[in-house]
Amino acid sequence: MSRDPLVEVENLEKHYPITEGLLKKQVGTVRAVDGVSFDIGRGETVGLVGESGCGKSTAATSMLRLEEPTGGTVRFDGEDITEYDDAALKRFRRRAQMIFQDPSSSFDPRMSIGESVAEPLRIHGLNDRTRRRAVVEDLLERVGLSASDADRYPHEFSGGQKQRVAVARALSVNPDFILADEPVSALDVSIQADVLSLLDDVQSEFGLSFLLISHDMGVVRQVCDRVNVMYLGEIVESGPTEEVFGNPQHPYTKALLSSIPRPDPRKRGRGIELTGDVPDPSNPPDGCRFHTRCPAVIPPEGLAVAQETWRSLLDLRSRAARGDLDPGALADAADEPSPTPALVREAFDLPDPLPDGEAEATLAAALETAADGDVAAAGERLVEAFPTPCARQAPERRRVSPDHEATCHLHDPDLAPDHGDAYGIGVAEND
Numbered sequence: 001m002s003r004d005p006l007v008e009v010e011n012l013e014k015h016y017p018i019t020e021g022l023l024k025k026q027v028g029t030v031r032a033v034d035g036v037s038f039d040i041g042r043g044e045t046v047g048l049v050g051e052s053g054c055g056k057s058t059a060a061t062s063m064l065r066l067e068e069p070t071g072g073t074v075r076f077d078g079e080d081i082t083e084y085d086d087a088a089l090k091r092f093r094r095r096a097q098m099i100f101q102d103p104s105s106s107f108d109p110r111m112s113i114g115e116s117v118a119e120p121l122r123i124h125g126l127n128d129r130t131r132r133r134a135v136v137e138d139l140l141e142r143v144g145l146s147a148s149d150a151d152r153y154p155h156e157f158s159g160g161q162k163q164r165v166a167v168a169r170a171l172s173v174n175p176d177f178i179l180a181d182e183p184v185s186a187l188d189v190s191i192q193a194d195v196l197s198l199l200d201d202v203q204s205e206f207g208l209s210f211l212l213i214s215h216d217m218g219v220v221r222q223v224c225d226r227v228n229v230m231y232l233g234e235i236v237e238s239g240p241t242e243e244v245f246g247n248p249q250h251p252y253t254k255a256l257l258s259s260i261p262r263p264d265p266r267k268r269g270r271g272i273e274l275t276g277d278v279p280d281p282s283n284p285p286d287g288c289r290f291h292t293r294c295p296a297v298i299p300p301e302g303l304a305v306a307q308e309t310w311r312s313l314l315d316l317r318s319r320a321a322r323g324d325l326d327p328g329a330l331a332d333a334a335d336e337p338s339p340t341p342a343l344v345r346e347a348f349d350l351p352d353p354l355p356d357g358e359a360e361a362t363l364a365a366a367l368e369t370a371a372d373g374d375v376a377a378a379g380e381r382l383v384e385a386f387p388t389p390c391a392r393q394a395p396e397r398r399r400v401s402p403d404h405e406a407t408c409h410l411h412d413p414d415l416a417p418d419h420g421d422a423y424g425i426g427v428a429e430n431d
């Protein structure tokens with residue numbers, strides 16, 4: 001394996017316009033992929049992992065130009081494919097194949113498996129039927145099926161077998177690169193490992209470069225040499241799989257890792273719960289995009305409350321700033337006409353009083369203001385009294401070790417001199 005990149009993705013962007021009315025006036029932008037950079041070495045398997053909706057599939061289709069990126073470059077074997085004309089694109093498509101999530105919809109039910117596997121060969125000019133058949137039979141055997149399966153039809157195969165056929169079809173044109181988008185998530189858990197190990201075998205046997213897209217850290221761990229963690233259109237951490245799993249540096253990565261079930265219950269640590277949905281990519285949060293859900297947001301200097309209480313204060317801060325402290329929304333059975341201080345403290349799990357006297361005075365005053373009906377003013381007061389760099393400025397991508405990078409303020413020694421250590425994150429200088 002070499003790190004000489006076959007694929008270099010730089011600042012890739014895919015923004016979708018949001019339009020309204022008959023004239024399709026643009027009223028906003030979905031920033032599905034928002035400046036993503038990574039590369040894939042020759043013979044390397046790289047993972048792109050993140051929750052549903054973070055932009056993984058859009059990154060995949062844009063980097064293969066199945067849809068046009070709105071910005072950035074993708075270099076393949078040294079050439080910028082975003083500049084390719086149709087003929088060059090067709091040649092590129094032969095070298096870069098894709099495997100999709102749902103094997104059931106990947107095949108035409110009226111075509112035999114042999115015809116489906118042979119289709120890319122036919123499109124790319126292998127007209128000799130006998131030779132096509134020989135290639136297909138060989139490929140089916142290589143992916144663990146038998147040559148005679150060529151005459152059977154998709155409905156005769158299980159999901160796992162169909163995914164094997166999809167691998168055979170991708171291999172038929174002898175590609176250099178395969179992009180697999182959630183290749184096992186539609187399959188029964190019991191056969192996921194078999195298909196992953198097939199991908200692993202095929203990758204080493206054919207010396208392919210591989211990009212594996214998955215929401216599941218466990219899947220990525222099984223086959224990837226390197227991993228990129230994606231959140232809301234951006235990559236927040238990247239590095240060798242062993243390092244990212246052994247020494248995760250971004251709170252989001254930590255949260256994803258803690259959601260992997262561990263077989264040994266004695267080793268089960270305290271899971272980091274990721275609450276709330278991924279925010280809307282048409283209106284991403286200011287500052288660090290993860291700050292609205294991050295369990296490790298940097299607190300204001302001198303604030304003497306537990307990290308969980310600080311997280312609760314932040315949740316209250318943003319809800320109030322949005323004017324969203326309706327008693328009914330705070331508690332199902334609330335019959336209060338206004339968000340009373342007690343109701344708000346209970347809904348946000350805030351102790352009464354806070355252990356920090358100054359913070360308590362600010363909170364109590366803000367809660368009174370909200371109870372009197374001016375929720376927005378309460379929000380403003382909280383925003384002013386409890387500032388954090390995480391909500392104010394976007395973090396830089398910083399190097400943690402030669403090949404491991406993370407994009408988090410906890411690595412900025414000016415912003416988080418001690419907090420990174422407190423959260424188990426080594427603070428590193430960017431060099």
Ligand SMILES: Nc1ncnc2c1ncn2[C@@H]1O[C@H](COP(=O)(O)OP(=O)(O)OP(=O)(O)O)[C@@H](O)[C@H]1O
Nearest residue numbers: 016030032050051052053054055056057058059281
């Ligand atoms: N054609 C489109 N027009 C507008 N928004 C889109 C379009 N396609 C995707 N999006 C939005 O872009 C964001 C990223 O979607 P994408 O499918 O790439 O995420 P994902 O991480 O692959 O999630 P999943 O695994 O659920 O597919 C989502 O908010 C989605 O709603």
